[in-house]
Amino acid sequence: MRAYLIRRLWQGAVAVLGALLIVFVAQRLAGDPVALLLPMDASEEDFAAMREALGLDRPLPVQFVVFLRDAFTGDFGESYQWQAPAMPLLLERLPATLELALAGLVFALLLAVPLGVLSAVYRGRWVDRLAKVLALLGQAMPGFWVGLLLILYLAVRLQWLPAFGREGPLHLVLPAIALGWYPVAAMTRTLRSSMLDILDSDYIRTGRVMGLPERTVVWRYALRNAAVPLATMIGVYFANMLGGAFVIEVVFAWPGVGRAVVDAVFARDFPVVQAGVVLSAVIFVVVNLLVDLSYGLIDPRIRHG
Amino acid sequence: MAERHTSVNERRPPVVSCVVLGLVLLCAVAGPWFAPHEASEIALAESMTPPFWRTGGSLDHPLGTDMLGRDILSRIIAGARVSVTVAIYAIALSGGIGAALGISAGYFGGIVDAVISRLIDIQMSIPAIPLAMLFAAVLPPGEGMVITIIVLTYWTWYARIVRGEVLSLRERDFITVARVSGVSSPMILIRHLTPNVLNTLLVLATLQFGSVIVFEAGLSFLGLGIQPPQVSWGGMLADGRNFIEVAWWLITMPGIAIMASCLASNLLGDWLRDTFDPKRRIT
16 A cells, blocks of 8 residues: 555655646747846847846756746736735635635536436436447537526526626535536446446345345445445546536536636746646645545555455 | 457457547648638627527527627637647657657666656646646746646656556566667667557547546636637636536536547547557456
8 A cells, every 4th residue: 555655655746746837838838038028129138138037048958957947936927917925825726716616516416416326226227228328418418508598598597596706605505516527427338337237246145135125225335336336436526626627617607616727828928828727736646645545545455456 | 269359359449439530630630611600700799599490599700709709619629630740749759758758768768767667656646736736837828828737747657657568568578689680779669669559549548638638628628728719628618617607508518529539539548558468458
C-alpha cells in the first residue's frame, strides 16, 4: 500500500509539473507581454527596462525556474482586468464551482443508480430500454444545450425555477441538471453491467434461497458490491464536471471559476487564465488521488492488493 | 445455433444513422446549391419569423428566421460545412498522431514507451476544457485554433487504445515470425501492425466525429471557436440565447442538428465496434 501511495503521489506531482510546463510554454507563445503593459508610444529603453524588471531578458530555463518558484507560492501575477493577484481571485470563486459540480454529481447519481439497478433487474423490459434511450441522448445532447432548453421550458415558460445567478438552493437546480446530464449515461451503463454480473453470483443465489426478500437482495447485497466500479468513476466524473462547469457557468451566469476564466480569455487576461488552468489541473490530480486511496474503504478486497 | 443467428440479425446496420450522416455530409459538400437562402442574407422585415407550422410562419423560411431575418435552415446547412471540415481535419490529425505514437510506444517499449506514456498521463491529468481555454487565449480564433485544440485533447485517446492493442499484438506469432525472419522494424510497423489496428481506428474515428461536433459547438458557443461571419451551430445557439424569451426556435433548431449528427455517429460507431469485435458486444 505504501509503495502504491508513493507511486501515485509521484505521478500526481509529475502531472502538475507537466501542466505548469504547458502553461509556461503557452505563455511564451502568447507573445510579448511587455507590449500589452506599456503605452503605445513607449521607447525602446522603456521596453528593455520593463523586460529586465519582469525577468524576460534571462534565459528560458531560468525563467521557468522563477515561474515554478512563483507558482508554488500561488503567485501567477496580477490580473490585468482586476489589478489584483490572479489566484486569490479564482480561489474566491472556487466554492461556487465546487458547489455546482457537487450538485451535478448528486443529480447524476440520483438518476443513474435507480436506472442502473432497475435496468439490470428488469433486463430487456421497458426500464432497460428507457435507460438505453436516455444514455444515447445523454451522450448526444451537449450540456450547454440542455441548459438552454431547461431555461427555455422550466424558467421562461413555466417559471418554476430561476435561471440565472446564485442566490439560493433553487438557483442550483437547473445548472446542476445541465452539468450532471452527461455522465448519467456512462454511470448507468457501468452500474447495469456490474449488477448483471453480481446478480448472477453464488452469494446472491444463496441469499435468495435463504428467503431474503428480493428488495433486500438487490438493494442491499447486490448494489453494495456492484457499486465499486461506479465509485471508481465518480472521482473522474467529478473532476471532469469541474471542467464542464466552465461552459455551464456561462450559460447560467453562475459566478464561479469557469466564468471568470472565460471572461479572462476574452480580455486576454493571461495571468487569470494561467491560474485557472493550473488550479483545475491540481484539483483534478488531487481528486483522482483521493478516489484511488478510497478504494480500500469501499472494497476491503483491494486494501492489500 | 439458431439463437446465435437471431442475435446477429438483431444487429441491423443503423440505416437511419447512415442517412443522417450522409445528409450532414451532403450539406457540407453541396449545401450552397440547395439551401433556400444565402446563409448571411439579412431581411429585417422578416426577422423572428417562426417555423412554418406555427402561425405567422411560412414555407419560405421552413425553420423560421433569426433576429436579422436570416433563414435558420440555410444557416444550419451552412453550419454543417464548418462542423464537418473541423471534424475531418481534427480526426485525421489526432488519429494519425495518436496512432503513430501509440504504435511506437507499444512496439518499441522501453524508453520510447515510457516517454509517450508519461506524455499521455500528463495530458490526461489536465481537464480538456480548461486546457482549451489556455490555447484559446494564445492562438488566433477560428477553424485552425479549434482543430489544434481538438487534436491536442484527443490524440491521447487514440494513443492509449492503440498502444494497448499493439502490446498484445506484439506477442503474437506472426510478428515474432516476421521479426525472426529479418523484417525491419519500420516494415513490421507499417505492414503488420498498422493493418491490424485499422478497425479500431475506424471505430474511434466514427465515435470521435460526434464528440468533435459537440466540442466545436461548445467552443463556438462560448465565442472562442468559429467567429462570425462564419456560420457555426454553436455560434447560432449563442446568438439565440439572447432571444430565448421570444424565439424558442433559435436555440432549438441548431441544437437538434448537433444532437442528430452526434447521435448518428455514436450509433454507427457502436455498430462498427460490435461488428468488428463480437466479443465486446454488450448484452
